[in-house]
Amino acid sequence: MQTAGPQKQYFDALAAGALKIQRCEACSRHVFYPRVQCPHCGADRLAWVQPTGLGTVYSTTVFRRKPADGGDQQIALIDLDEGVRMMSRVENVDPAAVRIGMRVKARVAQQDGAPVLVFDPVEG
Amino acid sequence: MAHPLRGKTAIVGVGHAGFGDASGFTEMEILTQAALAACADAGISLRDIDGLATCSVTSGMWAMNAAESLGIRPKFIDSTMIGGSSFVEHLLPAMLALDAGICNAVLVCYGSTQRSGTVNRAAIASARRLLDAQPYEHPYGPAAPAPSYALAAARHMHQYGTTREQLAEVAVAARKWAQLNPEAQMRDPLTIEDVIGARMVADPLTVRDCCLVTDGAGAFVLTRADRARDLAKPPVHVLGNATAVWHRQISSLPDLTVTAASESGARAFEMAGITAKDADVVELYDAFTINTILFLEDLGFCPKGEGGRFVADGAIAPGGRLPVNTNGGGLSCVHPGMYGIFIMIEAVRQLRGECGERQVNGARIAVVNGNGGVLSSQSTAVLGTADTL
Numbered sequence A: 001m002q003t004a005g006p007q008k009q010y011f012d013a014l015a016a017g018a019l020k021i022q023r024c025e026a027c028s029r030h031v032f033y034p035r036v037q038c039p040h041c042g043a044d045r046l047a048w049v050q051p052t053g054l055g056t057v058y059s060t061t062v063f064r065r066k067p068a069d070g071g072d073q074q075i076a077l078i079d080l081d082e083g084v085r086m087m088s089r090v091e092n093v094d095p096a097a098v099r100i101g102m103r104v105k106a107r108v109a110q111q112d113g114a115p116v117l118v119f120d121p122v123e124g
Numbered sequence B: 001m002a003h004p005l006r007g008k009t010a011i012v013g014v015g016h017a018g019f020g021d022a023s024g025f026t027e028m029e030i031l032t033q034a035a036l037a038a039c040a041d042a043g044i045s046l047r048d049i050d051g052l053a054t055c056s057v058t059s060g061m062w063a064m065n066a067a068e069s070l071g072i073r074p075k076f077i078d079s080t081m082i083g084g085s086s087f088v089e090h091l092l093p094a095m096l097a098l099d100a101g102i103c104n105a106v107l108v109c110y111g112s113t114q115r116s117g118t119v120n121r122a123a124i125a126s127a128r129r130l131l132d133a134q135p136y137e138h139p140y141g142p143a144a145p146a147p148s149y150a151l152a153a154a155r156h157m158h159q160y161g162t163t164r165e166q167l168a169e170v171a172v173a174a175r176k177w178a179q180l181n182p183e184a185q186m187r188d189p190l191t192i193e194d195v196i197g198a199r200m201v202a203d204p205l206t207v208r209d210c211c212l213v214t215d216g217a218g219a220f221v222l223t224r225a226d227r228a229r230d231l232a233k234p235p236v237h238v239l240g241n242a243t244a245v246w247h248r249q250i251s252s253l254p255d256l257t258v259t260a261a262s263e264s265g266a267r268a269f270e271m272a273g274i275t276a277k278d279a280d281v282v283e284l285y286d287a288f289t290i291n292t293i294l295f296l297e298d299l300g301f302c303p304k305g306e307g308g309r310f311v312a313d314g315a316i317a318p319g320g321r322l323p324v325n326t327n328g329g330g331l332s333c334v335h336p337g338m339y340g341i342f343i344m345i346e347a348v349r350q351l352r353g354e355c356g357e358r359q360v361n362g363a364r365i366a367v368v369n370g371n372g373g374v375l376s377s378q379s380t381a382v383l384g385t386a387d388t389l
């Protein structure tokens, strides 16, 4: 018997420095965010896999906050090469220079004492 | 053959209260004022209400608060909360309950003092992080909706060549309608340059692409069509209603340029036996300028991707080819947290011919589309005058 649900398993892996997503053993599609059942086919046989971490920016914005509220905040939707989408941000680049179609790679960072998945631009 | 629910119920009264700044009043107090106004409009008493549909941004048990405060003991209670579209979504369960004889008069109502009250938008966003945690999105952004809509706008621009100016056209058209509506909160002149040059909120959306933050309450009364004929105002019949929910978080919407309005619209139009071209007046939940463009496409007023070009050159402004958001919309009329009740009220008033300077002449069929969450819930309604039955 498993000792934790998919959400805790995901964040435990992230805390250990690894990005893991699920893959459905019935329909072979990848799944994110982590679930108990496959949202594509309904099967409950989801296995953890380690994706390449490579992805493409699907859309991007910069939330313009006052400096007192934390300043400008880059927000992006990233399509991993495995076919799942996640919200994140692209770091190590001017927030306004993030473009749809930009290739990015995942990295586990720390935020408020918790692991958080962010992305960096990659060549090509 | 006509759908068995088509036209079987009618909106017989509408009312609102507390537009703009309701300082000194609670949201229940202005909700009650709106409910009383809707009953008076229908020529009935609050005592005649035996069905209640309502929900709140902050209270999870709001139907009980409302029944208690209004002093009613409803036989039908619906407090479905799917964001701003809820008050359009409330139609279908109420139609079923009325048609089945469970109750005779349903009050749909909402009130918020989000601008003047102690629980303001920032407080609500903060509470939502705790009560409605989204651990895969909240670390990257606020519980506030603007960035999610900005992501949709950016994608639409990328995919279809929609321009910054075309988004601004939506806000300018809303303002021109608002200038014809003495109840609208923002009536100063507004140009495309003003919209684009305003303070950036979330690229590409400026503050003038975003709905207002106001107080306000609204209500309407729904009865069976046979009873509606004997009441004070001409009945506005519900020809169709359908709701679709595809996601909660924007990262779970597969294509950010296609919303569930494409599904809710198709089902509502099928029930009503109409197509988009039959609409005389259109009320869309314009929380942000991109909404109007997305919903015009998804409801079939123009092909997917053409919404930006469709709204250009004042096409949805007064005197344009299609009257859209004739009260001034959430962008310029009123927006107390959840706006869906007000698109219903405006559609009813247009079909009754009560809209003065902004009246769409001869309006017989109105299409309403409510939106909730972050493009998450969509509820489409088709309303018609008695001669559309």
Ligand SMILES: [Zn+2]
Pocket: A024, A025, A026, A027, A028, A029, A038, A039, A040, A041, A042, A043
């Ligand atoms: Zn599957």
